[in-house]
Amino acid sequence: QLQLQESGPGLVKPSETLSLTCTVSGGSISTSLYYWGWIRQPPGKGLEWIGSSHYTRFTFHDPSLKGRVTISLDTSKNQFPLKLSSVTAADTAVYYCARQVKGTLYFDYWGKGILVTVSS
Amino acid sequence: QSVLTQPPSVSAAPGQKVTISCSGSSSNIGNNYVSWYQQLPGTAPRLLIYDNDKRPSEIADRFSGSKSGTSATLGITGLQTGDEADYYCGTWDSTLSAVVFGGGTKLTVL
Numbered sequence: 082q083l084q085l086q087e088s089g090p091g092l093v094k095p096s097e098t099l100s101l102t103c104t105v106s107g108g109s110i111s112t113s114l115y116y117w118g119w120i121r122q123p124p125g126k127g128l129e130w131i132g133s134s135h136y137t138r139f140t141f142h143d144p145s146l147k148g149r150v151t152i153s154l155d156t157s158k159n160q161f162p163l164k165l166s167s168v169t170a171a172d173t174a175v176y177y178c179a180r181q182v183k184g185t186l187y188f189d190y191w192g193k194g195i196l197v198t199v200s201s
Numbered sequence: 202q203s204v205l206t207q208p209p210s211v212s213a214a215p216g217q218k219v220t221i222s223c224s225g226s227s228s229n230i231g232n233n234y235v236s237w238y239q240q241l242p243g244t245a246p247r248l249l250i251y252d253n254d255k256r257p258s259e260i261a262d263r264f265s266g267s268k269s270g271t272s273a274t275l276g277i278t279g280l281q282t283g284d285e286a287d288y289y290c291g292t293w294d295s296t297l298s299a300v301v302f303g304g305g306t307k308l309t310v311l
Contacts (some may be wrong), residue, residue, distance in 0.1 A: 120246075126248065128238075128289055130300035130309075134246060143299045177245055186293050186300060187236035187251040194245050 083107040085178050093172075093199050099165040101190060103178030107120045111160055116181040117161045118188065119152060121174040128173070133181050134161060167197035168199045202212050204229060205290055205303035210311040221275040221306045223290035229301055233293040239267055240287045240305075249288075250275060264310040280310050 083134060089101035110117055118133035121131070132142025134152040142150040151164040175196050179188040206224040213219040223235065223274065235253050238246040248257055250266035264275040273290055290303040 116207075127305045128291070128302040130291075130302065133300075141298070142310070145299075182251070185234040185252050187234070187248060187291065188246075189237070189248050189257070191245045191247070193267065 083180065083189060083190045086179050087192045087195040090117060090197060091196055093168055093197060094176050095169055095199055096167055099168050099172060101163045101176055101195055103161050105159045110154055110161060111194060112157045114183055115155060116183055118181045119163045120177045120179060120181050123174045128168065170199050173197065174201045204294055204301040204305040207290060207303035207306045209279055209311065210307045212311055214311050215282060217280050218276065218278045219280060219308065221288050223273040223303050225271050227297035229292050229294040230273055231271040232295060234267065235268055235290055235292045236290065237275045238289045242274060246289065282310050284308060285310050
């Protein structure tokens with residue numbers, strides 16, 4: 082059974098870089114069939130897609146995040162990190178990592194999520 | 202303001218049927234596949250429907266999906282109290298070049 086687990090600091094200061102890691106077990110991220118993505122959910126609000134990456138290094142992300150997003154794949158560790166730079170209070174959210182099916186782009190496996198608060 | 206429009210809430214009695222709508226445009230629902238997710242309180246979203254109308258094997262056949270034009274619908278029959286959750290639709294938007302979600306619908310089973 083595929084499992085995804087987010088990890089990282091729960092508190093980040095404004096203007097700094099948010100760094101999270103998703104560790105995948107029960108399957109390899111080095112597969113052509115899937116992307117590996119990040120989605121967030123501000124407190125009391127809906128889901129927001131951040132971006133996704135493929136083991137070929139192809140990456141795509143929400144244009145509204147204006148280049149603040151970096152998603153990479155570490156195939157040696159079966160992990161995919163997320164970096165979000167220049168954070169503000171608006172970036173406070175529960176961050177989920179998920180597997181995304183290539184082609185029709187739905188998310189079939191999700192991590193449990195990690196709350197990240199942006200505050201000084 | 203979400204690109205996809207869902208009703209904020211729906212409610213029905215146990216054993217009844219409910220439908221949740223998701224309205225979009227030709228740049229998203231009209232030309233791309235729709236998926237639906239269930240988020241029980243305090244938990245991560247779970248895939249309910251993919252490719253408009255397909256169910257993962259572990260999802261009960263009480264859940265169904267359909268799409269017509271620029272709208273999609275999630276149907277739930279034989280409502281149970283355990284179905285109380287937030288439900289989200291999602292798809293690709295070809296104009297925005299982004300995955301988009303609806304604002305979510307809170308289902309209450311009275």
